[in-house]
Amino acid sequence: MTCFYLNTRSTKNKTVDLQAIVYSLDYNVILITESWLNSTIPDSFILPSGYVVYRNDRTGTRGGGVLIAVRMDLASHRHVELETYPESCVVEVNPQPGKSVLLSVVYRPPVYTNAGMEDMDMLSSFIDSIQSHQIKNKIIVGDFNLPRINWTLNEYTNDSRVLEREFCDVANACYLHQMVNFPTRFNKDGTGNILDLVLLWDPTLVDDLREGCDNIGSDHTAITFSIPILCKRVKQPKRTVYNFKRADWSGLKNALLSHSWNLDDNDIDVLWDNWNTSLCDIVDTFIPKVHCKIQNSAPWIDSEIINIVKKKERAWVKFKKTGNSNYWDKFRSLRKQSKSLIKRKRADFLFEVRDSLRDNPKRFWSFHKIKNPGKIPHSITYNNSTTSIPAEQASLFNKYFHSVFRNKDSFDIACISDNNNDTNSLCSILFSATDIFDVLRALDPGKACGPDGIPGKLLRECAFELSHSLTVIFNASLQQGKVPSAWKLANVTPVFKKGTTLALKTTVQYHCSAWFPKFWNAASTRKYCPFTANYFRWATWLYAKSVLCYTTC
Template identity: 30%
Template sequence: MSNHKEWLFPYQVTDHAGREARKLALTLDLSQLIDCATRVPDVDTHTANCLDLLLTSDPDRYSILVTAPLGTSDHCLVKTVSTYSPSDRGPCGVRRVWRYKSAHWDEMRQFFASFPWRPACFSSRDPTSWADAITEVIRLGMEFFIPYSDVASGCKARPWFDADCRHAEACKQSAFLAWADARTRDSPDTRNLKKAYNQASKSCKKALRRARYDHIGRIGTKLASYPAGSKAFWSLAKAIQSNFCRPSLPPLLEPDGSLAHSAEEKANLFATLFADNSRLDVAGKTPPSLPPASSTMREVRIRQREVLNVLRSLDVNKASGPDGIPAIVLRNCAPELSPILTRLYRLSLETGLVPKSWKLANVQPVPKKGSRADPTNYRPISVTSILCKIMERVLPCVCNSFSTAYQRSAQTRHLWVRR
């Protein structure tokens, strides 16, 4: 650590490394913007000090905000904002969490039943536009009648964080702001306010620790009540694993021997590997020519009854595809959505075209045996649209019904000939 009394105040010792670091900053015309304490120990006799630096060549572009530490840490949260930063056009990293238990299913069914589907979705003969429009209407109904919250995708879940924890953190933040304001004004109450903040910080740590331990105890009691190895036991065990640890991929080995560390590098590596393994080497071969058939099969027509039966038998625990349409919505609104989806499936079958949105998939790499650093030891699992999976299940039902009807017709014809 480089100590310099001009930076890491209130330290009064400047070592050789500190002098060289400050000399380098002055040579590069760098200014240090942090001018307040960033570490506040919870011991009354210990002095708050500045341990965090922000060096920049253009200090007028940045604003600094120092707030109370997060959780049980004693290091303050330092936030800097650049007034000239371009808007972030990348992915926002926010996922939407739906609360299906609080959904208004009756209102949603009425919404789908009374929606003007024909002018909104069926104005052309393109299955892709039909599928996109139907998906948009279903998503609109979900936003209207299912409560939801947007959660940062990279944040660690804290299911144990309750109202007591929220109140304790609010008290700590309020005490910190009061102490920081008094310290800036050199108020005589600074020492008392520092003690009040330390007390609020300790109370906050106790509240967080108590809430977490109580949550773990409730989970343990619930696990003990389930039969070992049962479905309910393993479902809860998997939920615990996702709450208390963050699954991630280790650094992956690139073909050139380097390591892929970032999420983007890993995703690109897997995309290249899976694409190469899925590509067929036809070497310019032409498909074989088939002799003409001597008989023709009558037109296969998808009926609404088959679509309704498949919708009612959907597994609500299956993951949704890239379109975000969950199985629980399709199952609960099956009578209202079955005629709409029947028209879509009939058009796709008549035109011989698959909607482009059904060709997309969320690919999840699953490790196999061997080193997890080797990307070849992973196999891809593709999660596609549930609307496409429904059609894949409807077609065998239709073909089976057609085959049964044909067999019955043949038996009847055979009896008629014998007579």
């Protein structure tokens, strides 16, 4: 498990360089102090993808703040109950018996007055709580702003203040080992101090601890180290889509026209299952599928940037080992080239996004997701219950969304049965193939498909070939007075609105249902709007008053 630590002194202004280092060198864990972040800056702005970000931002004043980012393929869990120190973050990584690692990041502001003693008491209490935790492997990393300590001898110097002496006593009493042996911040006169510390109880837990090659403009030195523990990787789900660029459209259309759809069953669910199975079998024959590559880096970081950053890292390591000035000159040259290349690549990407906005708006909105929060937060809270377990999160979302729905029994639906005569009933409505064809051709192929996985582009391109068989299903649905059960399924996504992402009441609900209930609604309202309005007026919006929502119905 490789780790990267840095006091960034404003992460917001250094995100581009930080992303280049993190994604190029593929660190497992990122630890940052003095992040200078606030609630207006989303996690995706710092690291667009591939990492779960845990933050503890300073509130009220500028500066401070800490964060820990863990790769998504590593299981992790935040321990908020252990974060007793104001600017601290505690995360358990690789939760396995005997192999769990409790990582803590701390920022102690440079306070040396009487308030500093109170701060030191809180820091001592924090260290005690970490030490007493049941997890065996524990590491504390951070900027402690205690320069007058001789860490070679693990004791304070003659000119040390009370705070340095107090911290040395705490470290010795807790049997802590401080592993950093090089200056992490230099003064104007060229002298350096060890302000950033790596503290642990077992000195064998950290391996290959060294000075990082690039501080990305910070006045502190980066620290890299590895933890020699075999980690269990969480497999990321693979997403498979149709490759329409290699589709045999003519062969597909001929196969759809000549196929016998077997739509004689009276059960609407059986009808739909037969139709859906036949369609998928035919489409798979004429349109190949591809696996979508999961984007685990910023979109402008390509192989050219990754290669030059790795070369810079190798030159730095050789210089630190040998002290050869040639490696130093090579490192400086590569550092200059990498900064220029990163800046140019990002600018080129932004220009491409701008120029392709009209022809490919999806690319713009994909980039927009980087700049704005849209993901489900790692931890959520509802009714004083906080969880980061996916199944429990889904349960909390379900309880909240259900709580803001109106009770259907409060509606007076007697008016529907009053108008339900022989000439104005569902059984008297019949769709024609032309009605279905018009709806299919009006589809937006850029919209996402629902749980059935049938793309809108496929339905639009094969509108004529599918309209006749779909007409049979739609008319059967009307005559039986029921819709297929599969049409009631939808992908429900919480959409963050404002406030903290941890609170469910700051989210609204967005449905992505299958195409076919939308067709049914669109086709019926087009031709029979006066009748169907009586059925859908009360059922379209079932949310509580003053609670904002989206719906695709």
